[in-house]
Amino acid sequence: MPDFAFFNKQFMPLSEAKVGIMTHALHYGTACFEGIRGNWNPEEGQMYLFRIKDHYLRLKKSCHILKINLPYSLDKLCQLTVELVERNGYQEDIYVRPVAYKSSQTVGVRLHDLEDDFFIFVTPFGPYLDIGKGARCCVSTWRRIDDNMIPPRAKITGLYVNSALAKTEAWENGFDEAILLTQEGHVSEGSGENVFLVLQGKLVTPPSSDNILMGITRDTVIKLAKNELGVDTVERPIDRSELYIAEECFLTGTAAHVTPVIEIDRRKLGNGKAGEITKKLQQLYFDVIRGKSSKYLDWCTPAYRSKLVA
Ligand SMILES: Cc1ncc(COP(=O)(O)O)c(C=O)c1O
Secondary structure, eight states: OOOEEEETTEEEEGGGOOOOTTBHHHHHOOEEEOOEEEEEETTTTEEEEESHHHHHHHHHHHHHHTTOOOOSOHHHHHHHHHHHHHHHOOSSOEEEEEEEEEOOBOOOOOSSSOOEEEEEEEEEOOOSSOTTTOEEEEEEEEEOOOTTTSOTTSOBGGGHHHHHHHHHHHHHTTOSEEEEEOTTSBEEEESSSEEEEEETTEEEEOOGGGTOOOOHHHHHHHHHHHHHHOOOEEEOOOBHHHHHHOSEEEEEETTTEEEEEEEETTEEOTTSSOOHHHHHHHHHHHHHHTTOOGGGGGGEEEOOSSOOOO
């Protein structure tokens, strides 16, 4: 069975979904995207799409900033995604990638007087970082792009050159992930994750004004920490050196889930292993995203009308 994509307003085999080499977005990074996880629950034979509506709400805001017309309602976007996931029928964890983009076949840097289009594809997707052992991170020599350069609250493809430079620098220097600072020197975020510290038993994470993407996993963790562990989160600017003295640190993201950070700039955090609060949040989060926690089932959209058995 071929993989399917949604492209040019219809479902078609992924292998036939192609854009031309003159496509505006390819040249100027003029596209907005999302990353949505489908989490396979083998006991139930079900694929749960996590907080799909919130992802599409964020996509709509990104499109508004980039002047991209996305002619579908939230409900329609969710419905198209569920249908695409069901057509593909994977029985493993997946990643759904919707992209709204400037599709005109033309040369010229601008946002106006261009056509827009939209596609979605689905791909199998396992763990992104080592969620068991944890990640060794460095503070990047690359600074996080500022809201007045390319707004990081929008998930704009062109912005991700900043993340890619930092990620590859980190990887080439033997680290798993980079943490970027703002121009002022405050902790911003990882190349594709939000950052949390545990300081004096509380969670501390950068505020939206420090050029972060307002992560859906970030929001999930803040709520789980409060509701299930009674742990508050403080959103405030964080100094670089606070990274070194934190009791615990972890990264959150659709791809990275909740990944413990065990070392930053060759300084061990705590005993060099995942911290206790991190481990509790990780467990809660994994139960929630696989639809195993009845209290948070509203966040999980089942994609398959009938149970799929492996
Ligand atoms: C730069 C950046 N920060 C943070 C995140 C985490 O956001 P979310 O939890 O919504 O996936 C992502 C991933 O989408 C990202 O690319």
